[in-house]
Amino acid sequence: MSITPSEPELSAVVGERRQLINLAYRLLGSVAEAEDAVQETYARWYAMSRPQQQAVESPGAWLTTVAGRVCLDMLGSARARRERYVGAWIPEPVPDRTEWTGGRAGTGPAEPADPADRITLDESVSMAFLVVLESMTPAERVAFVLHDVFRYPFAEVAAIVGRSPAACRQLASSARRRVRAAQAPGAPTAGQAGLVRHFKEAWEARDIAALVGLLDPGATMTADGGGLVSAVLRPVEGAERIAQYLIHIADKAPGLTLLERTVNGRPGLVAQRAGVTVTVAAFGVTGERVTRIWAVRNPEKLRAWGTDGEG
Incomplete structure (x- = not known):
């Protein structure tokens, strides 16, 4: 029984x-x-x-x-x-919890997601942070995230990773050094929102000089199309080249609508065509300049973004 x-x-x-x-x-x-x-x-x-x-x-x-x-x-x-993977692999972007939609790719129209499945947005899901995590070994990543982000003691981490607590402490320490080495002083969220808004306006106006002024001279833009849609396969480096590339994209894609949205807890941009999200862009900001742009175009990574409620 x-x-x-x-x-x-x-x-x-x-x-x-x-x-x-x-x-x-x-x-x-x-x-x-x-x-x-x-x-x-x-x-x-x-x-x-x-x-x-x-x-x-x-x-x-x-x-x-x-x-x-x-x-x-x-x-x-x-x-x-x-x-x-075809081109660069960028972590999957997540929207603000109020804008989250569900439904796996190919399963029909997106439905509202179960609130229990939504990702809690904090600094540990910023795109910059996730990209650093990608550079770690699997064991480093697991030890670091469990201990430093979720506060699990090393004794419990050891049971998961299959190594001694001392070894897990070393793994987390190594991961911590990677994070510190990659971190630059970021802009407050409010300041980043203003910068992203100016970036959006300059892009819409095809103002290459304004875009160059908003970008750090050593800025890098990385795109992820996954071989499913067109995307530059290698990072675009330098403010001038990025600005020219963005204007080229805008000229090639008439009817593109840019929306200010929260991307992984930070201000970002969403590009839509006919109400359908085609690109989600996350920004890395230092001071008053954009230093990194991560543009996710792979449709399999955009299923949580659905369509614009106003479209």
Whole structure:
């Protein structure tokens, strides 16, 4: 005779979903892959017998441990896939929670996403931060995110990574150095919003001089089309070249609408054609200049952006 879990027990297990999605997204840089990792985690939980589940002292800790291990495995295989990726691979951008839509690519019209699946936006999901995470080894990334972002003690991190607490401490320390080396003093959100607005206006006006003035002389723009849509395959470097490229894009794509939107918790731009999102741009800002632009055009990474509510 099977025993049905009580409502509080079931609620406690299901209630971990948002935490797991948030963890997996930071570890994998992809909402779709994060959802797959969490689905696999729950599949392993429900594959256990009722007595096995009851023997788990903390279901939340168990789910986190399994999700961490699943993500670690996925990071290993992702590195090989990204070596074959067409052009640059940029982490999947996420919108503000009020603008989030759901529905995987190819599954029909986007539906409102389950609030439990939305990513909590903070500095640990800024595009600049995620790009640094991409430069780490899988073990470094998992140790660093679990300890420095989610505050798990190294003893628990060790159980997930499969190394000693001392080794995990070293991994996190190495990752921390990478983050410090890549970090530049950023602009306050309000200041970045104003800069992005001026950038949008200069782009719409085809004002190359204004764009150059807003860009740092050593700025870099990276685009991600994934081989599915047209995108420059190598980073565009230098304010003049970026400005010229942006004007070229604007001339080639009449009818493009630029919208100011929150991208990974920071002010960014969304380009839409006929109400459909075709590009999401995140910005790295130092002082009063744009230093980095990450333009995601791969439609598989834009499913959370849907269409403009006003379009």
